[in-house]
Amino acid sequence: MIKQELKELGILATNLGSSTGQNWFATGADITSSSPVDGQVIATVTCSSHNDYKDICVQAKKAYAIWRLVPAPQRGEVIRLFGDKLRSLKPTLGKLVSYEMGKSLQEGMGEVQEMIDICDFAVGLSRQLYGSTIHSERPSHRMYDQYHPLGVVGVISAFNFPVAVWAWNTALALVCGDVVIWKPSEKTPLCAIACQQILADILKQKELPEGISNLIIGEKTVGEWLVNDTNIPLISATGSTAMGKTVAQHVAARLGRSILELGGNNAIIITPDADLKMTTIGAVFGAVGTAGQRCTSTRRLIIHESVYEQVKASLIKAYAQLQIGDPLLPENHVGPLIDQKAVAHYLDALSEIEKQGGKLIVTGGLLTGKGFESGCYVKPAIAEVENHYDIVQQETFAPILYLIKYQGDVMEAIAIQNDVKQGLSSAIMTNNLREAELFLSAQGSDCGIANINIGTSGAEIGGAFGGEKETGGGRESGSDAWKAYMRRQTNTINYSTELPLAQGITFNL
Known part of the structure; x- marks a missing residue:
């Protein structure tokens, strides 16, 4: 069902490798890309061998020597052309994202729009x-x-945003004068190949070296080559906290830099002064969007006891109306999890909730039968829990929403929200100005993102994206995140006829 889209994106073969003329080095083992939508194999993809990786690094280094000397506004022109091409291919690439990853078609289109925006x-x-x-x-x-280009930037991206996160890094890195080597998730290789093909065509059109943008495909070992390479000064990695800790240790051991975007355990505080209609919309979208597979997905609702039962009833009613199924059909709200391993983690989490004393009020479970043959579709679940439960302290990448009751003032709710190891996104629903300001103050949310009267999901390109604590501390996208992709240099010019020394030191010759 996706063959026409692959053709439009310049992906012409069902077995993809260097022999097909694609713009990456691939002579290693084969992997298959299967859609969680219907379980069908989309294509077989040839991975990069270690020798391929060495060749890519040589190509990237040569390209950097040229690209760093191109004036920044001219580098910007390349990115402008890339953005324009993405506009024309948005429906096609958006559909591929939806089919290969499993998010709704609307979300797939939205992800391509994020690429255009960056x-x-x-x-x-x-x-x-x-x-x-x-x-x-x-x-x-x-x-x-002043700021100079840093060099070759390694980008390791995750399956849940198979194109946008690469674009966040690549658009900034290229404008800054860097070149990029991208290691995408092995679960979504076709999205990566499509993006590489689109940008490679722009570089060819401008008669620029193809090594400005490079792609390596493979599993964990391929990422390890990047992480341990002393010739790559910056690694930007998106994924689990466990993965990020490993990346941080290895990159720091060689005194490299890292941008880490890791796990989230995001909460919305709901106070007595909240607009409950807005609250329901924000909470449901945050919890079930992308089937709960966003790092900014809403995991916890911290609800004041005075509105707890009302919020709970509203959520149960809303969940009963959710349509689950093929994400390419516009009537469906929730698509599949990425694979059956993710389903197993989800089912284990449901079991642990009850073992640890929680109560499932929307039970969830695996969906089977017609339309669910891939084995990757599950029901969004809601559980009443305590914040200290081990399962609540973890990030489960699935549509499970935890309800937690608080009794005191907003500072009690903030303390509960902050009492997890992760620190990515947070929100409060309130029409009380004092509560809102406290939430944003130094004694408020300890997350990298703190929102008032919107949910935890849906960050804008213009703001720096990232979080604190076990989320990694990195920042991507807007604001001054670009500085991470450059090296800073302090310059002093003496235009006098003397050489005065600092701190009043004299040294006469």
């Missing part, structure tokens, strides 16, 4: 890579700082 942001940034002028303590001296 391209727009990066084009503007290409004329705004500002440094600062600094007043020197020495007469007739001028000081300033």
